[in-house]
Amino acid sequence: MSKIIGIDLGTTFSAIAELDDLGNPEMLSDPENNNRITRSAVYIGRDKAIVGDKAVDAAVTNRNSTVFEVKSQMENNVVWSKKDGEWIEQDAKKTSKGYTPSQISSIILSKLKDYTSGVKKAVVTVPAMFADAARDATLDAAKLAKLDVELINEPTAAVLHYANLPGSSINGRVLIFDLGGGTFDITIANVKGKKVDVITSVGDKHLGGRRFDEEIINLIDKKYKKAKGKGLVKPLEDESLFTIAERIKKILSTKDKASEIIEGPKGPQKIDISRSEFENSIDTYIEKIKMLMEEALESKDLKANNISQTLLVGGSTRMPIINKVITKIMKKAPVKGVNVDEAVACGAAIYAGLQNKGNLNSAQKKSLSNVELNDVCNYYLGTLAIIYDKERDMGIQINDIVIPRDTKLPCSITKTYTVVSDGQKGIDCSVTQSEGEEKDKEFVNILSNEILDLSKNAKAGDPIEVTYSYDNSGKIHCIFEDKKSKKKHEISLKPAGAKDLKELKENLDFDIE
Ligand code: AMP
Numbered sequence: 001m002s003k004i005i006g007i008d009l010g011t012t013f014s015a016i017a018e019l020d021d022l023g024n025p026e027m028l029s030d031p032e033n034n035n036r037i038t039r040s041a042v043y044i045g046r047d048k049a050i051v052g053d054k055a056v057d058a059a060v061t062n063r064n065s066t067v068f069e070v071k072s073q074m075e076n077n078v079v080w081s082k083k084d085g086e087w088i089e090q091d092a093k094k095t096s097k098g099y100t101p102s103q104i105s106s107i108i109l110s111k112l113k114d115y116t117s118g119v120k121k122a123v124v125t126v127p128a129m130f131a132d133a134a135r136d137a138t139l140d141a142a143k144l145a146k147l148d149v150e151l152i153n154e155p156t157a158a159v160l161h162y163a164n165l166p167g168s169s170i171n172g173r174v175l176i177f178d179l180g181g182g183t184f185d186i187t188i189a190n191v192k193g194k195k196v197d198v199i200t201s202v203g204d205k206h207l208g209g210r211r212f213d214e215e216i217i218n219l220i221d222k223k224y225k226k227a228k229g230k231g232l233v234k235p236l237e238d239e240s241l242f243t244i245a246e247r248i249k250k251i252l253s254t255k256d257k258a259s260e261i262i263e264g265p266k267g268p269q270k271i272d273i274s275r276s277e278f279e280n281s282i283d284t285y286i287e288k289i290k291m292l293m294e295e296a297l298e299s300k301d302l303k304a305n306n307i308s309q310t311l312l313v314g315g316s317t318r319m320p321i322i323n324k325v326i327t328k329i330m331k332k333a334p335v336k337g338v339n340v341d342e343a344v345a346c347g348a349a350i351y352a353g354l355q356n357k358g359n360l361n362s363a364q365k366k367s368l369s370n371v372e373l374n375d376v377c378n379y380y381l382g383t384l385a386i387i388y389d390k391e392r393d394m395g396i397q398i399n400d401i402v403i404p405r406d407t408k409l410p411c412s413i414t415k416t417y418t419v420v421s422d423g424q425k426g427i428d429c430s431v432t433q434s435e436g437e438e439k440d441k442e443f444v445n446i447l448s449n450e451i452l453d454l455s456k457n458a459k460a461g462d463p464i465e466v467t468y469s470y471d472n473s474g475k476i477h478c479i480f481e482d483k484k485s486k487k488k489h490e491i492s493l494k495p496a497g498a499k500d501l502k503e504l505k506e507n508l509d510f511d512i513e
Helices: 053-061 101-113 131-145 155-162 210-230 239-252 275-281 283-299 319-332 343-357 362-368 501-506
Strands: 005-008 013-019 025-027 041-045 050-052 078-081 088-089 121-126 149-155 174-178 182-194 194-205 258-266 267-274 309-313 372-374 380-389 394-403 412-420 426-434 445-453 463-470 476-482 487-490
Touching: 005 101, 005 155, 005 343, 013 283, 013 343, 013 463, 025 041, 025 343, 041 101, 041 182, 050 053, 050 210, 078 101, 088 283, 101 131, 101 501, 121 131, 121 155, 121 343, 131 501, 149 319, 155 182, 155 194, 155 267, 155 343, 174 283, 174 319, 182 283, 182 343, 194 283, 210 239, 210 258, 210 267, 239 258, 239 267, 239 275, 267 275, 275 283, 283 319, 283 412, 372 394, 380 463, 394 412, 394 463, 412 476, 426 476, 476 501
Parallel strands: 005 121, 121 149, 174 309, 194 372
Antiparallel strands: 005 013, 013 025, 041 050, 078 088, 174 182, 182 194, 258 267, 380 394, 380 426, 412 463, 426 445, 463 476, 476 487
């Protein structure tokens, strides 16, 4: 019987959970060191790749061969160049040499799936605001790791876990506050028993613990310079400084002051950092967090007192300032009691059970019998269309929404547009994405702008059917159809020059440690 697996593929840490025989999620640990969370760091050697703490150690002497935070690159068409020790753009001819984010993520997935045996299928989590290209790259990573995968949004997985805890008191409209190593998501959901209905999500794909570590490094650098008259050399490129900064940050979660001896160009220096100094240094991020919390509530016309509980997810929620901010805005302290590093993987394992009901034993079936989950899409999807502007007496191009944000998943919506003029040669098949309901094309992200050729005898008013769908993994599918000629055009949202699966397999023959 195939195993029921959930994987949290995180920016700084990853984790894997399995549904046990009774239908409860159970964390799997690295057999080598018994750790339940694994650093998402990858060292790429000649014929072996190393994942986890050992990769972090390898970075000290082999910085160019060690990749951190691959998740923050998933939406980009880039490769990690070992020669340059950085991400470089992949050109349309695919000549840049290196490893794609999907290849590197596949190495992490391969490592995690070996914490047990016989894993073929899994649910992998992604940030709620992950772009389509990033979801696509995550699915490619899974295929490279020989995993059949469905995706679920991280805060959604976490609320599923909270709702399924034995004796759970989570009920009503809840806010899930998910602040990890590299991303921040806020999700609002209705919970009734084990039934979870997500209402909306907002977030920032680049806000998380690693940004806070950078601010601590900046503080260290300033203090070192003040004491020694000379600053550190390229401190933000020094991985051992990140390790020290993270340690300081964690100490400041429980103590008012942290001290470390810092080695620099002018010798060692003891550096003290206080909690208030640290909190001041991350002030702009804290303001952004407050703004997004307010935005999430306002987008659904909610006030703090309409939310029964705030649930915490992600390691960075251990910082005392986060507790203060939440208590101030929500007028109530957040719920404590789950392991914030493990909630996402556990929820993903529960979702994997829901998606594989045919594979469950009777106890698992019973345990999941009342569990239900509905998620929503997090972007508006539209296309560019010409409408007649009465005031200006001319046609103008606007962004017309096809799928509104917060539509329940999976979904498929068809809209009919028309050919504008007789003899028109083609139709602009632009696919647009936006967080707000935008009409102006300057404010939308154009995911694709292909052209559908029309037949020679196209006439004004001929119908063009546009069908957009979101699947269960939040992946977008778009088809433009000329109803007259029955010609269909399926849009590829992959960037020009993105490698296909066959090419991705080519330089990926590693023993994984
Ligand atoms: P996650 O992506 O949920 O695994 O969260 C990882 C992030 O949480 C990293 O940036 C960690 O440094 C951070 N983190 C973990 N524990 C603490 C702590 N006690 N205080 C502050 N940050 C923490």
